[in-house]
Amino acid sequence: MKENGEKIAMLTAYDASFSRLFSEAGVDIQLVGDTLGMVVMGYETTVPVAVEDIVHHTRCVIRGNQRSFIITDLPFMAYSNIDQAMENSKKLLQAGAQMVKLEGGRWTEDTVFALQQRGVGVCCHIGLTPQSVHSLGGYKVQGREAAAASELLETAKCLEQAGAKLLVLECVPHSLGAKITEQLSIPTIGIGAGPNCDGQVLVTYDMLGISTHPPLTFVRDFMEGCTGGIIEAVAQYVAAVKNGSFPNLKESFA
Numbered sequence: 001m002k003e004n005g006e007k008i009a010m011l012t013a014y015d016a017s018f019s020r021l022f023s024e025a026g027v028d029i030q031l032v033g034d035t036l037g038m039v040v041m042g043y044e045t046t047v048p049v050a051v052e053d054i055v056h057h058t059r060c061v062i063r064g065n066q067r068s069f070i071i072t073d074l075p076f077m078a079y080s081n082i083d084q085a086m087e088n089s090k091k092l093l094q095a096g097a098q099m100v101k102l103e104g105g106r107w108t109e110d111t112v113f114a115l116q117q118r119g120v121g122v123c124c125h126i127g128l129t130p131q132s133v134h135s136l137g138g139y140k141v142q143g144r145e146a147a148a149a150s151e152l153l154e155t156a157k158c159l160e161q162a163g164a165k166l167l168v169l170e171c172v173p174h175s176l177g178a179k180i181t182e183q184l185s186i187p188t189i190g191i192g193a194g195p196n197c198d199g200q201v202l203v204t205y206d207m208l209g210i211s212t213h214p215p216l217t218f219v220r221d222f223m224e225g226c227t228g229g230i231i232e233a234v235a236q237y238v239a240a241v242k243n244g245s246f247p248n249l250k251e252s253f254a
């Protein structure tokens with residue numbers, strides 16, 4: 001899709017009913033994200049999520065999915081060494097996932113390499129990495145200073161080199177999102193990373209306007225003004241990602 005210039009529409013999914021609906025609405029990738037800990041399980045952060053929680057929700061999603069590609073999150077401390085990453089990726093792939101996602105910078109390089117060598121597709125997630133919220137000091141935009149921006153660019157290249165197949169970029173300035181996208185051959189998926197990424201992802205509960213936290217600048221509520229219910233809102237999200245009208249610059253960070 002990157003080679004063909006077709007934008008990739010991704011959403012988080014946690015259960016069979018939404019998964020079926022997302023497939024019908026044309027969502028390319030469904031992510032069983034560890035945000036399920038916050039939006040489904042009611043935790044304050046994603047830190048308490050266990051591998052078993054992701055396995056359970058992956059199985060639910062798989063039963064509803066018709067055509068989307070399914071990625072699942074390796075949760076906090078589920079990949080702190082290579083053996084652990086192997087064992088937990090095995091559980092996620094055996095539950096039906098087609099790729100695993102892990103958060104973090106260059107320290108994940110060896111793990112990414114080892115996983116892809118053994119046939120596990122890996123999506124890396126850099127920028128704002130919510131599993132590290134406590135050490136980051138909160139949910140803040142990353143890569144605003146020149147040194148931090150070039151570190152993120154180098155990290156992205158290093159993870160591509162290690163064998164990552166996809167890169168999620170969360171909450172970085174749109175100019176950095178564009179630069180990383182241009183310099184990688186693997187697709188980038190942005191969330192608060194500007195319009196020039198190869199695709200976009202949102203937490204479903206946010207884009208349906210049913211999250212309990214205050215609205216986030218980089219999220220659009222696709223239910224607003226929508227008369228056709230959730231399926232139409234999701235189809236509008238897919239269309240807006242594909243035609244490049246979501247996100248606009250107001251929904252991006254400078």
Ligand code: KIV
Binds near residue numbers: 034036168191
């Ligand atoms: O867990 C999740 O839902 C995610 C997305 C926010 C990208 O990682």
